[in-house]
Amino acid sequence: MTPGAGGVIALDVGGTRIKGVVVDGRGEPVESAQWPTRAERGPDAVLDTVLRCADELRARARRRGSPPRAAGIAVPGLVDETSGTSVLAANLGWRRLPVRGRAEEHLGLPVAFGHDVRAGGLAESRLGAGRDCASFAFVPVGTGIAAALLLDGRPFAGARGFAGELGHLVVRPGGEPCVCGNRGCVEALASASAIARRYGEASGRTGASTEDVRARAVSGDRPAVRVWTEAVEALADGLAGLTALLDLDRLVIGGGLALAGEAYLAPLRTALAERLPFRPVPPLVAAELGDRAGSLGAALLARDLLADGGR
Numbered sequence: 257m258t259p260g261a262g263g264v265i266a267l268d269v270g271g272t273r274i275k276g277v278v279v280d281g282r283g284e285p286v287e288s289a290q291w292p293t294r295a296e297r298g299p300d301a302v303l304d305t306v307l308r309c310a311d312e313l314r315a316r317a318r319r320r321g322s323p324p325r326a327a328g329i330a331v332p333g334l335v336d337e338t339s340g341t342s343v344l345a346a347n348l349g350w351r352r353l354p355v356r357g358r359a360e361e362h363l364g365l366p367v368a369f370g371h372d373v374r375a376g377g378l379a380e381s382r383l384g385a386g387r388d389c390a391s392f393a394f395v396p397v398g399t400g401i402a403a404a405l406l407l408d409g410r411p412f413a414g415a416r417g418f419a420g421e422l423g424h425l426v427v428r429p430g431g432e433p434c435v436c437g438n439r440g441c442v443e444a445l446a447s448a449s450a451i452a453r454r455y456g457e458a459s460g461r462t463g464a465s466t467e468d469v470r471a472r473a474v475s476g477d478r479p480a481v482r483v484w485t486e487a488v489e490a491l492a493d494g495l496a497g498l499t500a501l502l503d504l505d506r507l508v509i510g511g512g513l514a515l516a517g518e519a520y521l522a523p524l525r526t527a528l529a530e531r532l533p534f535r536p537v538p539p540l541v542a543a544e545l546g547d548r549a550g551s552l553g554a555a556l557l558a559r560d561l562l563a564d565g566g567r
């Protein structure tokens with residue numbers, strides 16, 4: 257990260273875990289921490305936990321002699337970055353919650369507020385696999401699937417902040433029901449949760465992880481081959497649409513599925529090339545920042561806020 261903007265603290269709030277980072281005045285991440293979200297306690301308790309996590313990060317930064325001058329918070333779901341509101345985060349129980357205002361009031365610091373996947377994309381673009389790319393997509397494949405778009409060097413959120421919902425592109429009309437209410441979305445076949453669920457349905461064996469399904473596919477287990485292949489093909493359909501529309505420099509795949517490395521990326525690359533016979537296929541690579549992308553991205557947003565002299 258670039259030096260000179262002052263130390264910051266940042267949080268990536270997920271449905272299961274809250275990940276935090278302390279970045280010092282030189283821009284170096286110097287501490288990280290994780291806490292359970294325990295979303296079942298309700299929306300107010302989760303926000304209270306987020307604020308206490310921020311308190312703890314600030315105390316750690318102070319002990320290092322680098323008190324933070326700003327904070328960054330990244331959250332999932334529908335996010336209004338302009339007003340600092342979590343419009344809807346189903347897995348946190350949040351609906352129309354003015355997170356930035358509550359955090360600024362609590363901390364007495366300027367707070368940058370953003371979408372978790374877009375924050376992760378920002379981090380990959382400056383510190384990870386999207387370096388030196390003017391236009392790329394960061395696509396974490398985990399419980400859900402989304403894309404953070406960087407177009408001509410700028411993060412693109414869309415007119416209403418809803419851009420990048422790659423997971424809800426319909427690739428199998430009338431197909432599997434999706435959590436969004438539609439059918440046949442990329443996410444309904446290609447997400448980690450879809451792979452585990454569909455393998456359970458196809459094989460009658462529940463509790464298999466995506467890595468189990470991949471390993472069983474390699475060994476020739478027929479339900480595993482089918483579910484794994486359909487997952488790769490559905491994501492390739494989505495990525496081919498993205499490529500045809502935007503002609504990106506690079507596709508950066510993150511999330512739990514990318515941890516399988518070339519075992520996942522190589523068939524995805526082949527399937528993508530089959531779908532784009534009329535044009536060169538953009539390089540498809542693994543993300544570099546792992547599960548730190550969201551918190552590092554939130555820290556970058558906070559540092560940008562300081563560099564801009566506040567809002």
Ligand SMILES: [Zn+2]
Pocket residue numbers: 423424425434435436437438439441443444
């Ligand atoms: Zn959907």
